Amino acid sequence: MDLGEPEPRPGQEPVNRVKPRKATRIQIRNQERILDGALSIFASTGFRGATVDELARASGMTKPNLLYYFRSKKALYIAVLELVLERWLEPLEQLDPDGDPAEQILAYMRAKLAMSKERPEDSRLFANEILNGAPMLGAVLQGHLKELVEQKAAVIRHWCDTGQLNRVDPYHLIFMLWATTQHYADFEVQVTALLGDNQRDKTYGDAADTLETVLMQGLLPRA
């Protein structure tokens, strides 16, 4: 997924200064370390809240050294978004039109919940970006994401039309699945404030049970 560079000044090098052909092991390792640390910082403070100093410290580098690898804070941010976007959308892509509706929706819910548990920073990265108006991700929302969701909404609509699911709006069902699962990552401090922080496994287990109960009884036609 290519987000494009907002300001490709003429004569300037692209987002990533290092020429792919000449990338040494050190360069690759450093880039990965930077991206890794940057995800963590951007996820917890958003784009504007992050400072290049913090970003550099997060990967054990100095500021100018980080800026040797990524031309600017913005370029780094875009690189992180691109990196994370692929695995972010994968669970929805896996939704199988030929599978059993109930099973497919439950599997999607569980995959998204697992992502909130295992990769909460991915979720918070996107939450920050979208909450603040999706300045960098806007094109993706109206392009690739829109296509993907249209396609999967059609699948769900077909399941409703053939009586395999109760009649619900497919888009809003998808929003419901997103909201309920991402909530545990995005609002983690609130969840742990209310449930206690030594309860992570239990929290996600109970969440899955509750969602399964409500979704299955709510979506499956009564016999």
Add this chain to the structure above:
Amino acid sequence: MDLGEPEPRPGQEPVNRVKPRKATRIQIRNQERILDGALSIFASTGFRGATVDELARASGMTKPNLLYYFRSKKALYIAVLELVLERWLEPLEQLDPDGDPAEQILAYMRAKLAMSKERPEDSRLFANEILNGAPMLGAVLQGHLKELVEQKAAVIRHWCDTGQLNRVDPYHLIFMLWATTQHYADFEVQVTALLGDNQRDKTYGDAADTLETVLMQGLLPRA
């Protein structure tokens, strides 16, 4: 709800410089204008993303003039949070232990959805704050909010125990209601990117229908 001032330097005046006793109509009006504009700015960019310049422009004032009314950007932010917190928590407080369970939960869902529609900035203000670790709201989460949620969770648990609702975890049911309703405010750009922006009424109508269908069939015991 008092959030307290993080750094009450001795000899300094409190958050709001204007002495309550002497507040003139102009002062009150100006404070309201500032708080109003500030909500809009803080909601869309978060605390760190907002600049005092923007905050001042949003209320048609100059920077020093705004800082005459509120000692610092942080003090203004806290004042906005305090102002909004009360109406933010009201719907949950309204949940009536003596009402009909299905009706009460539907009414809560509808009230929260209405808040997302009518006051999306309130929702985004809190979303930004919590997503970024609730630096100012942490005490509220572990204090007043925790008590309120415990109390309402007990109500829901009682409804489950007496067979009026399916057995679900009350906390996670509350999270589900929060997540599904606040999603429409917090991720509005995504929702409109996927559904179109000339559809606000339809969007919220369909959302309510979908949530009602899933919740009612998912929560009410089968006859």
Add this chain to the structure above:
DNA sequence: GTCTATAAGAGGATAGAC
């Protein structure tokens, strides 16, 4: 109460030595 001017400092990015 409101303004212009400015101090004080944080933050993004670069220069240039090594």
Add this chain to the structure above:
DNA sequence: GTCTATCCTCTTATAGAC
């Protein structure tokens, strides 16, 4: 490739005139 030193802009907050 990496560092120290530095530039310059943006931002918070204050001084002091009116």
